Structure formats: structure tokens, C-alpha cells
Amino acid sequence: ARAQIGVTGLAVMGRNLARNFARNGFVVAVHNRSVGRMRSLVAEHGGEGEFVGAESMADFVAALERPRKVVVMVKAGAATDAVIDELVPLLEPGDIVIDAGNAHFPDTVRREAALAGRGLHFVGCGVSGGEEGALLGPSIMPGGSRESYEVLGPILEKVAATVDGVPCCTYVGPQGAGHFVKMVHNGIEYADMQLIAEAYDLLRQGLGMSAAEIGEVFAQWNTGDLESFLIEITADVLAHTDPLTGGAFVDVVADRAEQKGTGRWTVQNALDLGVPITGIAEATFARALSGSVPQRAAAVGVLAADTVALQVDDRDAFVEDVRRALYASKVVAYSQGFDQIAAASAQYGWGIDRGAMARIWRGGCIIRARFLDRITQAYEREADLPLLLADPYFADAVAQGVGAWRRVVSAATLAGIPTPAFSSSLAYYDGVRAERLPANLIQAQRDFFGAHTYARTDRPGTFHTDWSGDRTETEA
Ligand code: 6PG
Numbered sequence: 001a002r003a004q005i006g007v008t009g010l011a012v013m014g015r016n017l018a019r020n021f022a023r024n025g026f027v028v029a030v031h032n033r034s035v036g037r038m039r040s041l042v043a044e045h046g047g048e049g050e051f052v053g054a055e056s057m058a059d060f061v062a063a064l065e066r067p068r069k070v071v072v073m074v075k076a077g078a079a080t081d082a083v084i085d086e087l088v089p090l091l092e093p094g095d096i097v098i099d100a101g102n103a104h105f106p107d108t109v110r111r112e113a114a115l116a117g118r119g120l121h122f123v124g125c126g127v128s129g130g131e132e133g134a135l136l137g138p139s140i141m142p143g144g145s146r147e148s149y150e151v152l153g154p155i156l157e158k159v160a161a162t163v164d165g166v167p168c169c170t171y172v173g174p175q176g177a178g179h180f181v182k183m184v185h186n187g188i189e190y191a192d193m194q195l196i197a198e199a200y201d202l203l204r205q206g207l208g209m210s211a212a213e214i215g216e217v218f219a220q221w222n223t224g225d226l227e228s229f230l231i232e233i234t235a236d237v238l239a240h241t242d243p244l245t246g247g248a249f250v251d252v253v254a255d256r257a258e259q260k261g262t263g264r265w266t267v268q269n270a271l272d273l274g275v276p277i278t279g280i281a282e283a284t285f286a287r288a289l290s291g292s293v294p295q296r297a298a299a300v301g302v303l304a305a306d307t308v309a310l311q312v313d314d315r316d317a318f319v320e321d322v323r324r325a326l327y328a329s330k331v332v333a334y335s336q337g338f339d340q341i342a343a344a345s346a347q348y349g350w351g352i353d354r355g356a357m358a359r360i361w362r363g364g365c366i367i368r369a370r371f372l373d374r375i376t377q378a379y380e381r382e383a384d385l386p387l388l389l390a391d392p393y394f395a396d397a398v399a400q401g402v403g404a405w406r407r408v409v410s411a412a413t414l415a416g417i418p419t420p421a422f423s424s425s426l427a428y429y430d431g432v433r434a435e436r437l438p439a440n441l442i443q444a445q446r447d448f449f450g451a452h453t454y455a456r457t458d459r460p461g462t463f464h465t466d467w468s469g470d471r472t473e474t475e476a
Contacts, residue, residue, distance in 0.1 A: 003029035003052045003063045005155060007071045008083060009101075010037040014073030016134035017100065017127070020159045022049025029053075031060035061090040068095040069152055071125075076101040084111060093119030096148045100127045104265055105176035105183060112144060112175050121148035124175075126182020128365035129161065137161035139365035140169035141185070141357075143178025161364025168364040172357070173350035180269075180344055181357055184337050187266030187280040189366050190259075191333035192230050194283035194421045199326045200234070202408065205417050206310040207318065211248035215239040221323055225397075226330075228369030257287035266340070273343045278428045279333035282420040307416035318411075324401030325408040325422055331398055332425035334375060335388035355379025389432065398429070405429075 006029035007018040014032075018041065021028045027050040032038045035055050042053045054060035061068065068091060072083050080099055087097060097120060099108065108124030115122035126141030127134065140160045142149060149171040160169035172178045196218075203209045203217065215238030222231045240249040263284040270277040289296075312318045338354050345352040358375035361367055378391035385391055389398065398405075409426050412419040431437060446452035448467045453476050456463055462476040 001063055001065045003027045004065060005029070005069045005071065006031065006054075006060055006064050007073060008032065008057070008060060008087075009072055009074035009079075010041055011073070012131050013100075013127070013134050014071070015041050016131055017071065017073060017138075017159075018051070019045050019048055020135050020137070021155070022051055024158050025049065026155060026158075027052065029060050029063040031055075031057065057086050058090060061087070066092065066095065067121075067151060068092075069098065069155070070096070071098045071100050073100050076103045076107075080107070080111075084115075088115065088118065088120065091120055094121070096121040096123060096144075096152055098123040098125050098142070098152065099179075100125045102126075102182065102186070102260065102262055103179050104261070105180040105269075108143065108176035108179045116145075121145050123148050123152065124177075124179040125156075126172075126178050126185065128182065128185055128361075128367075130366065133161065133364050133366075137168070137364050139185075139360050139363065139368070141172050141178045141181045141360065142169070143172050143174065143176055143180070145174065146171060160360075161368075163363040166359065166362075168360040168362060170353075170356050170360050173345065173352045175348070175350065177345075177348075177350040177352055180348075180350075181341060181352065183262050183266050183269070184340055185361065185365060185367060186262035187277065187284075187340075188333055188337040189230075190263040190266075190283040190287070191279040191337075191421060192228075192330060192367055194286050195279075195326055195329050195333065195425075196230060196234050197286075198412075198419045198422050199322050200238070201417055202322050202412060202419070203319065206411070206415055207312065207315055211238045211250050217319055221326075224323075225327055225371065226323065226369075228371065229366060230369075256291045256293070258291070259284070259287055263287070266337075269344070270340050273340065273347060275336070275340045275343045276428065277333075277336040277340055278424040279329065279336055279421050282424045283333075286418075286420050305416050308414040310411050310415045310417075312411075318408075321404035321408050324404035328398045328401045328405045328429070329422050329425035330371070331389055331394050332428055333421070334371075335394070336428070338375070338388050353379075353383070354385075355383060387432070389429070402429070 004026045005021055007014050008031040010030060010032040018028050018030050029052040030038050030041055031054045038053050042051050052063045054063055074080055074083055080101060080103060103124055112122040121144055123142050123144035127138050129138035137160055140156050156169045157167040160167045172181050200214055203214045215235045218231055218235035222235060242249045242252045245252055267281045267284050341352055341354055355376055358372050358379060362372040374393055378388060378393060379385060388394060405426055409423050443454040447454050447464055451464055453462045453464045463473055464476050465471055465473050
């Protein structure tokens with residue numbers, strides 16, 4: 001037994017992760033249910049490092065030095081359980097099973113408890129960065145026991161992306177904390193993508209710019225505060241010409257956004273925790289709306305528009321307004337995502353360090369951005385920051401763009417260009433900064449029809465008014 005780490009499941013992500021370990025000097029045992037994939041990996045990339053090809057699970061486990069470290073990279077769900085069931089009888093106490101897929105965190109909690117009962121460590125590990133990240137350095141979010149991180153951490157930190165010499169990998173927290181944080185990462189990814197799509201739509205429909213022109217705008221934006229992987233690839237995508245039609249590539253792509261579930265899970269969990277992640281939720285629902293084919297077919301050309309064409313005297317100024325609106329909305333989406341992490345950490349007792357999460361998202365992952373440095377710094381200033389948006393740097397940055405944000409949302413509304421994420425983020429901003437919200441009226445209504453009681457602004461206690469009788473107030 002001489003392999004330092006093993007990877008089972010050699011589809012593109014597992015294959016690239018295995019190559020990444022090998023290229024970093026680790027001896028890697030590789031296994032796949034159908035052996036062809038394992039053989040082709042060793043045949044094509046054997047020169048990159050030391051691979052130990054295993055044809056059976058038993059050989060694979062036997063090839064690993066103890067404590068064994070087994071990375072499982074299969075499709076999240078039943079396939080993960082099947083691999084675990086096959087692996088577990090072959091392992092010994094102290095061995096570590098790492099699930100690097102996009103598992104739903106309650107599944108990770110369940111699996112971790114089951115394996116802990118057998119003396120095994122189960123590490124639900126978020127991995128972001130797509131195929132290229134897996135090969136060249138992803139952002140890695142491992143959960144599970146702290147003890148397992150002592151053994152595993154140095155290996156993962158070596159293959160992770162680095163920013164300023166700091167690895168984009170750290171211990172996240174026990175149980176399902178790693179997969180939870182990856183889930184919220186993906187939720188933020190949805191919000192980021194939707195905001196970019198809305199900005200594109202405003203310039204395309206609103207100003208009538210071509211896809212290629214908008215690509216240039218995004219490339220320009222990528223040199224400033226918005227610098228990020230998603231803005232960069234958007235510029236590339238928009239510049240691409242479809243070889244078949246010779247027109248803009250985006251114009252031949254069907255406008256129905258799909259998803260594999262992580263965004264939906266993020267929103268479901270936010271509802272459970274009562275955290276308003278409106279930006280992520282709108283982004284997830286916007287994907288659902290785009291895929292609501294019969295509803296869209298029933299509405300198009302039937303529902304009245306009554307729109308006012310965008311009144312723009314200064315096109316450059318409008319483009320700049322959109323940039324500022326995008327930045328402000330993005331701050332809201334991240335602020336909400338970090339609120340969700342804080343709430344989950346408190347609820348499940350995970351002790352997640354939000355500053356550390358921002359730090360490991362600076363490189364390797366899909367939402368990597370210059371901006372994450374700023375978030376890291378905000379949590380360095382105050383680890384328990386109650387609201388990222390209210391950190392002095394971000395409060396000021398958003399204040400400088402709030403006028404632009406309002407102009408863009410108003411113009412979009414009048415022009416009938418849907419901007420659910422821009423608009424809901426602005427509504428959140430106005431809601432969270434309001435000295436008084438109309439929730440007072442909701443409480444009064446609840447007390448009226450259901451005696452649900454209310455608190456008063458002027459004295460402590462819980463009260464009820466006898467609405468159907470003489471309307472006297474009693475303290476409950
Ligand atoms: C990442 C990505 C990755 C995957 C998403 C896509 O961080 O590398 O988030 O995990 O591309 O799951 O998600 P949807 O298919 O739901 O858009």
C-alpha cells in the first residue's frame with residue numbers, strides 16, 4: 001500500500017482532481033466502476049505523476065496507505081450511497097471518506113453520523129471551479145471532523161488554488177458544514193449570473209446594443225470593481241459568433257435556464273432558517289420562469305405591455321448606471337448569502353468563520369472575484385459583522401451607486417424589461433435600512449383575526465386587543 005490518496009469516480013471532475021493530486025507529487029490510486037475510464041486516465045496522463053490503477057474496489061482500498069483517504073467523485077445522490085456501501089466494509093477505523101460531489105447537506109449529515117458510528121471519518125467536501133479548477137486548483141470547502149482535517153488538510157491545501165500564496169481551502173466546520181457552504185456558494189453563483197444577465201438584457205433590449213458591443217462593455221467592467229471570473233467569461237461568450245448562422249452565439253441559445261438543484265436547496269434552507277436571501281431566490285425563480293414554457297406561451301402577445309421606451313440621452317451614463325446597479329445588487333446577494341451561513345452556523349452549531357469562507361472563495365471557484373478581498377477584509381475588521389452590507393466599506397460603495405440603481409430599476413420597470421434580481425435587491429436594501437416597516441400593520445391584522453398578539457413600541461410585554469368586543473387592550 002503506497003498510494004497517499006485515492007479517487008473513485010473518474011468522470012471529468014474526478015479525473016481532473018486525480019491528475020491534480022498526481023501533478024502535485026501525491027501517489028494516487030484511481031478507480032472507476034467501469035475500468036475503461038481508469039485505464040484511459042492512466043494511459044493518457046500516466047506521465048504527469050504516479051497513478052496506481054485499481055480494477056476493483058478491493059484493490060483500490062488495498063493500494064492506500066493508512067489512514068486511507070478516499071475521494072468519492074460521483075453524481076450526488078443514490079450513486080454516492082452505493083459507493084459508500086461498497087467502500088465501508090473494506091475500510092478500517094480512522095480511514096477518511098471524502099465526498100467531493102455537490103451533495104445536499106442533510107445527506108452529508110446523515111452519512112457522517114453513520115460512518116462515525118463505525119469509527120470512520122466522512123468529509124462532505126465542497127469543490128468549486130468546474131473542470132479546469134479541479135485540474136489546476138479549485139476552491140475546496142471540507143467539513144467533517146477537525147481530526148480528519150489534520151490529516152487531509154495539508155493534501156487539499158496543496159492542490160487548491162492559491163491567492164497571494166494563501167490556499168483556497170480551509171476547515172469549514174463539522175458534519176455537513178462543507179457541503180452547506182458549497183451550496184450557498186452556488187446560490188450566490190445563481191444570483192451573480194442572473195444579475196449579469198439582467199445587465200446584459202438592459203443594454204441589449206434597452207439600448208439596442210449588439211452582443212459583441214456588450215461583450216466589450218463587460219471586458220471593460222472586468223478591469224474595475226466588478227472584476228470576476230463570471231464577468232470575464234460573459235465577455236467571452238458575448239464576443240463569440242455562432243459558426244452555423246454567423247450571428248451572435250447567444251442569439252441561438254434557447255432561453256430556458258436549467259439547474260441541478262443547489263440553488264433550489266439554498267432557497268429551501270433559507271426559508272427554513274427564515275433568512276431573506278431575496279437575490280438568490282429571485283435568481284432561482286427567474287430560471288424557473290424561463291423554463292415555464294406553457295405559461296410563457298400563454299402570456300406572450302396576450303398580456304398587455306404598456307411600456308415606455310427607455311429614455312436615454314447619454315448612453316455612456318446609462319451603461320455606467322447599469323454597472324453601479326450591478327455592483328450594488330451583487331453586494332446585497334453576497335450579504336444575504338453570508339447571513340444564511342451565519343444563521344445555519346448558529347442553528348446547527350457549526351462555528352463557521354465567514355471571513356475564512358470569503359478568503360477561500362477569492363480563487364479557484366466560480367464566484368471568484370476581486371470583491372471577495374473586500375469581504376475578507378470586512379470580516380477581519382469585525383468577525384461577527386451583523387450585516388455585510390452595513391460594513392463601512394460596502395455601505396459607502398453602495399451609497400455611491402444607489403442613485404444609479406434607482407434610475408436603472410425605474411427605467412427597466414417603465415420599459416417592461418424584467419429585472420427581478422436588481423429590483424428585489426433594491427427593495428431589500430430599502431427594507432433593511434428602513435427605520436420603520438409596515439410589519440406593524442401585519443401584526444395588528446394578525447391580532448385582529450387570530451388573536452396572535454403584538455408587541456408595543458412604547459412598553460415591554462405582549463398584548464392583545466379585544467377586536468370583536470369593546471376593543472380594550474389586555475396584556476397576554
Ligand atoms: C462550481 C459550480 C458547479 C456546477 C454547478 C452548476 O462551483 O464549480 O457551481 O458545482 O457547475 O453545480 O449548477 P447548476 O447546474 O445548478 O446551474
